Amino acid sequence: MNAPHDMEGGGAEAPLIRLRDVCKRYGSGATALMALDHVNLDIAQGEFVAIMGPSGSGKSTAMNILGALDTPTSGHYLFRDVDVGATTRDQRARLRRSSLGFVFQGFNLLARTSAQENVELPLLYRGESASVRHALAARALAAVGLAGWEDHTPAELSGGQQQRVAIARAIVTQPSLLLADEPTGNLDSQRSREIMELLAALNREQGITVVMVTHEPDMALYAHRIVRFRDGKIDSDSVNTEQVGVVTEAG
Template sequence: MTADPARPAVPLIQLQGISRRYGSGASELLALKGIDLRIEAGEFVAIMGPSGSGKSTAMNILGCLDTPSAGQYLFRGAHVEALSRDQRARLRRRYLGFVFQGFNLLARTSALENVELPLLYRGDAAAARRTAALRALQSVGLGGWERHTPAELSGGQQQRVAIARAIVTEPAVLLADEPTGNLDSQRSHEIMALLLALNREQGITVLMVTHEPDMAAYARRMVQFLDGRIANDAANLTPTVLPQAKTEAEAA
C-alpha cells in the first residue's frame, strides 16, 4: 500500500480548540480561549507574550504538566488529553525534555549525576546512564567538567548542564521556559547558539518561551499570545545565525 502524496502528514503536535479554565464563579479565570496550534517535527518556535497572556499555560499543557479544560491535544496523532496521569508521565519521560530559567540542578551533586537523573528515574542501568550522560555533556561543550558541582560552575555552564539533562533521554521535543532569563548577554547568546545547534544538527524540535526579542530572533517561527489567544503566528524570515565560536567551557 502506497502513501497518498496529497494527504497531509500528521504533525508532531497539534492543539485544536484548547481552552484552560481555573476556578469557578466570580473567581473563574479563562487562561486559554480555544487556541489552535500546529507544530511540525524539527521546528524551532519562539512563544512570546506579556504576563498573563496564556503562553505559560500553553507550555504547561504542551509539556503534559497540565491538562486542558476543553479541546484536543494530539502528539503524533495520539490524543494526549485522553491519557491517564501515568500515561502522560510516560510520554514526558520518553519524548519531552525541559529547560527552565532557574537551572533546577541538585546543589551537592556533580554535573554527571545531575544529567543522569532522568535515566535513573526511567530505570536505566548504571553503565548506560553514565555513557549517555557523558555523551550529553560532551554535546553541550562540557566535556571534562563532569565532576564539578553547580557551585563550581558559572551560570552559563549550569544552564548547559540543565540542557544536557534535558536531552540525555534523546527527546523529540525540547521545551525551554525563559532559558536565558538568569544569564548575561554573552552567555545568553551562547545558550541560544547551543539550542540552535541541537535543533539543526540533531533535529530536536525546540519550543521556547521568552520575553526577549533578540533571543526569539533565533527561532524560525514566532507565536505571539495575547489575552488567552494566539494574536500572531508567523515565520521568521531572517533568523539570527552566529558564526562558530568557542564555548565558555572551551575558553576556560
C-alpha cells in the same frame, strides 16, 4: 477521542504537536479565569518556535499543556496523533520520560551533585543501568561543550555552564521535543547568546523540536517562528525572516 495505548504511535505525516480549540479555565462562575481561549496551533517535527506575550497572556499555561504537566479544560492536545488530555496520569508521565525534555530559567540542578550525576537523573528514573547512564550522560555533556566538566558541582560552574548542564539533562533521553521556559532569563548577554546558539545547533543538527517561552525579542530571533499570545489567544503566528544562529560549516 480515545487515547491509544502506545504513546509513541501516530502518523508520520501529521505535525508533532496539534492544539485544537484548546481552552484552559481556572475557577468557575463569575470569578473564572480563561487562561487559554480556543487556541489552535500546529508545530512540525524539527521546528524551533518561540512563544512570546505579556504576563498573563497564556504562554506559560500553553507550555504546561505542551509538557503534559496540565491538561485542557476542553479541546485537544495531540502529540504524534495521541490525545494527551485523554490519557492517564501514568501515561503522561511516561510521555514526559520518553519524548519530552525541559529547560527552566532557574537551572534546577542538585547543588551537591556533580554535573554527570545531574544529567544521569532522568535515566535513573527510567531504570537504566549505571553503565548506560554514565555513557549517555557523558555524551550529552560533550554535546553541550562540557566534556571534562563531569565531576564539577553547580557551585563550581558559571551560570552559563549550569544552564548547559540543564540542557544536557534535558537531551540525555533523546527527546523529540525540548521545552525551554525563559532559558536565558538568569544569564548575561554573552551567556544568553551562547545558550541560544546551543539550542539552535541542537535543533539543526539533532532535529530536536524546540518550543521556547521568552520575553526577550533578540532571543526569539533564533527561532523559525514566533507565536505571540495575548489574553489567552494567539495574537500572531509568523515565520521569522530575521533568524540568527544559522551558520555554515565554515562558520
